Amino acid sequence: MGKREQKQSRYGMVIDLDRCTGCGACMVACAVENNVPPANREATGRTGITPVRVFQISNGLEGSDSRQAFIPVMCQQCGVDTPCVSVCPQQAVEVDPSTGIVHQMPQRCLGCRYCMAACPYHARYFNWWDPAWPAAMEKTLNPAVSPRMRGVVEKCNFCHGRLHAARARAAAAGHREIDPADYQPACAEACPAGAIVFGDLDDDSTEAAKLARGGDAFRLLPRLGTGPKIYYRSKRPWVQRAGEQGHQEVANG
Amino acid sequence: MHIDRRDFFKFAGGSAVGLVFTPVPWTLLNDSAKWSQNGSWIPRPLDGEIRTQFSNCTLCRAGCGVRARCVGNQPVSLAGAAAHPSSRGALCPIGLAGHHQAYHPRRVLQPVRRGRPVPLEEAVTGVRSAIAASKGRVALLDLDPGRAASAVYRRFAENLRKGVYLAPLPPEGATLRALANMFEKPFGPLGLDLENARTILSFSTPILDGWGTPGRVLKQRGNFHLIQVEPAASRTASLADVWLPIRPGTEADLALGLAHIITRENLVDPACARRATDFSAYQELAARHTPESVASACGIAPAKIVETARYLAQRNPPIAIADGDPAGPPLSEEAVYAVAGLNLLFGSVGCTGAIVPRAGQLAAAPPDVEDGSVDVMIVAGAFPWRQMERKLARKAVVVSLSAWPDARAEYVIPAPVYLESVEDVPAPFDARTETFSLAAQLLQPPAGVIAPADFLARIEPSLGRPGDALAARLAAVYKTRRGSVISYKDGSSTPLDGFKSAEDLRQALLAGAVWVDRQVSEAPLPRFCFAGNGRPVSPAAGYGWRGVHGLSVSPVLSKLYQESGLRNAQEA
Numbered sequence: 001m002g003k004r005e006q007k008q009s010r011y012g013m014v015i016d017l018d019r020c021t022g023c024g025a026c027m028v029a030c031a032v033e034n035n036v037p038p039a040n041r042e043a044t045g046r047t048g049i050t051p052v053r054v055f056q057i058s059n060g061l062e063g064s065d066s067r068q069a070f071i072p073v074m075c076q077q078c079g080v081d082t083p084c085v086s087v088c089p090q091q092a093v094e095v096d097p098s099t100g101i102v103h104q105m106p107q108r109c110l111g112c113r114y115c116m117a118a119c120p121y122h123a124r125y126f127n128w129w130d131p132a133w134p135a136a137m138e139k140t141l142n143p144a145v146s147p148r149m150r151g152v153v154e155k156c157n158f159c160h161g162r163l164h165a166a167r168a169r170a171a172a173a174g175h176r177e178i179d180p181a182d183y184q185p186a187c188a189e190a191c192p193a194g195a196i197v198f199g200d201l202d203d204d205s206t207e208a209a210k211l212a213r214g215g216d217a218f219r220l221l222p223r224l225g226t227g228p229k230i231y232y233r234s235k236r237p238w239v240q241r242a243g244e245q246g247h248q249e250v251a252n253g
Numbered sequence: 254m255h256i257d258r259r260d261f262f263k264f265a266g267g268s269a270v271g272l273v274f275t276p277v278p279w280t281l282l283n284d285s286a287k288w289s290q291n292g293s294w295i296p297r298p299l300d301g302e303i304r305t306q307f308s309n310c311t312l313c314r315a316g317c318g319v320r321a322r323c324v325g326n327q328p329v330s331l332a333g334a335a336a337h338p339s340s341r342g343a344l345c346p347i348g349l350a351g352h353h354q355a356y357h358p359r360r361v362l363q364p365v366r367r368g369r370p371v372p373l374e375e376a377v378t379g380v381r382s383a384i385a386a387s388k389g390r391v392a393l394l395d396l397d398p399g400r401a402a403s404a405v406y407r408r409f410a411e412n413l414r415k416g417v418y419l420a421p422l423p424p425e426g427a428t429l430r431a432l433a434n435m436f437e438k439p440f441g442p443l444g445l446d447l448e449n450a451r452t453i454l455s456f457s458t459p460i461l462d463g464w465g466t467p468g469r470v471l472k473q474r475g476n477f478h479l480i481q482v483e484p485a486a487s488r489t490a491s492l493a494d495v496w497l498p499i500r501p502g503t504e505a506d507l508a509l510g511l512a513h514i515i516t517r518e519n520l521v522d523p524a525c526a527r528r529a530t531d532f533s534a535y536q537e538l539a540a541r542h543t544p545e546s547v548a549s550a551c552g553i554a555p556a557k558i559v560e561t562a563r564y565l566a567q568r569n570p571p572i573a574i575a576d577g578d579p580a581g582p583p584l585s586e587e588a589v590y591a592v593a594g595l596n597l598l599f600g601s602v603g604c605t606g607a608i609v610p611r612a613g614q615l616a617a618a619p620p621d622v623e624d625g626s627v628d629v630m631i632v633a634g635a636f637p638w639r640q641m642e643r644k645l646a647r648k649a650v651v652v653s654l655s656a657w658p659d660a661r662a663e664y665v666i667p668a669p670v671y672l673e674s675v676e677d678v679p680a681p682f683d684a685r686t687e688t689f690s691l692a693a694q695l696l697q698p699p700a701g702v703i704a705p706a707d708f709l710a711r712i713e714p715s716l717g718r719p720g721d722a723l724a725a726r727l728a729a730v731y732k733t734r735r736g737s738v739i740s741y742k743d744g745s746s747t748p749l750d751g752f753k754s755a756e757d758l759r760q761a762l763l764a765g766a767v768w769v770d771r772q773v774s775e776a777p778l779p780r781f782c783f784a785g786n787g788r789p790v791s792p793a794a795g796y797g798w799r800g801v802h803g804l805s806v807s808p809v810l811s812k813l814y815q816e817s818g819l820r821n822a823q824e825a
Contacts, residue, residue, distance in 0.1 A: 019471070019474060019475065021461045021462065021471060021474075021488065021492055022488060022819060023345065023346060023462070023463070023467070023471075024346045024810075024812070024813040024817075024819050024820065025343075025344065025345060025346045025349055027346070027812045027813060027817065027819070028346040028349045028350050028807075028809055028810060028812060028813070029330075029332075029349050031350075031809045031812050032330050032331075032349060032350055032809060033330060035298065036809075036812070038807075038808035038809050038811045038812075039808075039811035039812070039815040039816045043811075043815060043816055044815075044816070045816060045817060045818055048811075048812070048815065048816025048817070049816070050812055050816050050817050053816075053817050054817065054819050056819065058491075063498060064495075064496050064497065064498050066486060066491065066496075067491055067492075068488075068491035068492065069492075106290060107283075107286045107287055107290055108286060130292075130294060130295065131295065131296065132296075133296060133808075134356055134357065134358040134808060135356070135358070136356040137353055137356035137357075137808075138296040138297075138298075139299055139327050139356070140327070140328065140329050140330075140352055140353060140356065141296060141297075141298035141299070141329065142298060142329050142330060143298040143299055143300055143301070143303070143324050143329065145298070146298075147295055147296055147298075148290070149289070149290040149291075149292065149295055152290065186330075189332055190332065190333075190343075190344065190349055191343075192333075192343030192344070192345065192467050192468045192471045192472070193471035193472070193474060194471070194472055
């Protein structure tokens with residue numbers, strides 16, 4: 001074989017909404033891992049940066065029948081006609097064919113925010129302010145990720161720094177492929193309820209692939225045909241309906 | 254050479270076309286993009302060798318195992334240690350950003366008197382004079398009792414004339430405390446066998462929102478049926494399998510209403526009737542709480558009460574918990590005792606899948622003092638004004654040995670924060686077995702910071718070295734010769750017998766490990782009295798989210814309360 005063939009993966013997540021308690025550990029772990037700064041004094045839900053954001057939805061009933069669910073929403077890693085890729089004038093967004101991960105390259109981004117307008121999941125965030133941490137807290141930044149500057153868009157990239165680190169460890173051990181257990185995004189690792197399962201959706205042996213094919217799995221806004229690689233699970237029909245209609249429409253009433 | 258207008262445009266046009274075929278514009282674009290995004294004001298992460306270190310979280314009493322990724326010696330992220338038998342690889346949002354504590358902008362870094370920085374010597378002299386001048390009590394308030402440092406605090410208080418050691422009731426574990434108070438003979442410290450639990454009946458307890466050891470509870474969530482009795486549509490209520498919205502203050506009525514059905518339909522655990530010294534009186538009390546009378550009080554339909562009681566009896570052994578919300582008003586003592594009694598009625602105490610005794614000794618209840626009697630209050634932590642202010646005399650001096658400011662305290666003596674000192678971590682209240690681990694020191698405390706025990710030793714030199722108390726705790730664990738030590742690095746388990754000395758054990762625990770005692774085999778239940786011994790079991794007022802008082806959380810938690818609205822600012 002003259003040419004080295006690399007394994008093609010299609011990384012994705014399956015999130016069990018019946019286990020998620022909305023504790024927010026995924027959001028904090030993501031911010032720590034990806035050097036997302038604390039909120040600027042003026043930041044709001046629209047202008048803040050939450051690459052994974054937990055939305056709260058309700059079944060709309062009153063009294064003891066009232067129930068809530070929490071939906072962690074991150075970049076859905078669209079696999080079909082990825083909307084943000086097609087609109088970016090800078091080629092600052094691209095889908096890595098070897099992993100299926102949709103990458104955002106802040107160095108190329110000119111901050112036009114077309115991608116934010118195109119993203120049907122509102123999973124992209126604009127840096128309205130320069131990143132700032134309290135004095136000396138900068139020492140706690142993750143060396144694997146560069147802080148982004150004001151004026152660029154960012155989003156979840158499945159903790160790409162961790163993928164690089166896993167590849168480096170595999171290479172150092174003389175392996176061509178990474179150990180799947182060695183690469184977990186921070187949110188999946190941090191979820192205390194074990195609600196987030198990450199893995200290669202094309203590899204039938206992974207738990208993520210099995211769960212994604214389960215009868216209770218669904219994706220957000222399937223009518224758009226964007227082929228997200230984030231799957232959700234719930235046995236509650238109203239939660240499935242909310243996800244398929246649009247979590248934000250439900251969360252925002 | 255003559256250059257006319259035509260030549261100039263030809264040259265300029267040709268150059269423009271030619272330039273496109275050179276790397277110059279693309280390199281310039283690339284460089285300018287990099288340059289514009291790497292301004293000197295953009296923080297640069299540290300560079301260095303990536304290492305993994307282990308510790309235990311001391312931000313609350315759960316004591317979760319921690320795996321820290323460090324650049325050199327600087328922790329840059331924290332995650333749960335998967336091998337920890339209780340926390341099982343989970344940390345709460347506060348713990349995940351716990352390494353930010355040391356750099357929190359609110360942190361106090363030098364002794365402060367009434368908001369004005371003072372030298373340490375002046376603070377020592379001032380506190381010593383206040384103690385000498387006091388005519389009333391001098392109290393040492395320990396907000397985190399049961400640790401090695403607590404022994405030093407107790408000794409300090411005992412050495413003083415009119416000194417008293419105070420330890421307020423912890424925010425969680427009221428139900429287990431009430432049960433312990435019901436037994437005629439000590440029945441070990443009680444814990445919960447959540448790993449085998451099938452049903453939990455919770456009264457206003459945030460079971461799914463940080464109660465107990467969160468990782469342990471949430472990992473088991475799929476295995477137990479949760480019935481939440483709570484007036485408010487809390488997070489736990491909205492996620493429970495069944496939510497019974499009850500009128501506030503009627504929890505005891507509902508508990509006795511359930512007891513009514515259980516006794517009337519003869520669903521009582523046979524051993525309960527034999528061992529209860531006041532069973533007939535309890536039956537009479539329960540008989541008065543018919544479903545109809547309870548329904549009119551608590552607002553839950555009689556049929557629902559009957560259905561719930563039958564369901565619980567059928568799902569034996571259920572666990573009934575009435576710890577209340579650590580952040581909210583505590584439940585009444587009657588409610589806690591009534592709910593704790595349900596566990597005895599169902600036979601849920603001393604059996605697998607419910608409430609189990611641990612090998613160990615019950616901590617003695619610390620003394621209380623009269624309201625308005627304390628002249629000098631020295632607090633290991635931030636003083637909980639809402640709970641304890643009534644104990645203070647007029648013009649009392651409050652000395653807060655804490656890292657966080659307190660505008661009302663006379664002195665604030667800056668203490669080390671999480672990861673800045675070696676501390677022992679005892680078992681959380683819900684643990685199945687006794688455990689013991691050490692929080693390693695991963696950060697050097699800044700100059701000017703002094704550990705509370707060291708500050709007390711400056712005031713009272715005869716206290717001795719504070720490190721001796723920790724050595725004594727380690728020696729006591731080592732002497733048990735029971736249980737095993739589980740390493741966080743690889744999950745391996747080594748019997749305690751395998752350690753040559755207490756120092757060996759210390760080294761292993763500091764490298765990242767936890768000692769886990771053996772499980773107690775089935776033990777006969779002593780006789781008990783439903784009415785208990787009258788000792789209070791509930792804290793006087795709420796502590797705050799996760800049952801932690803006076804903690805300043807990482808600014809990164811603004812993701813939860815400012816940028817997403819997932820929680821409100823008070824919770825964070």
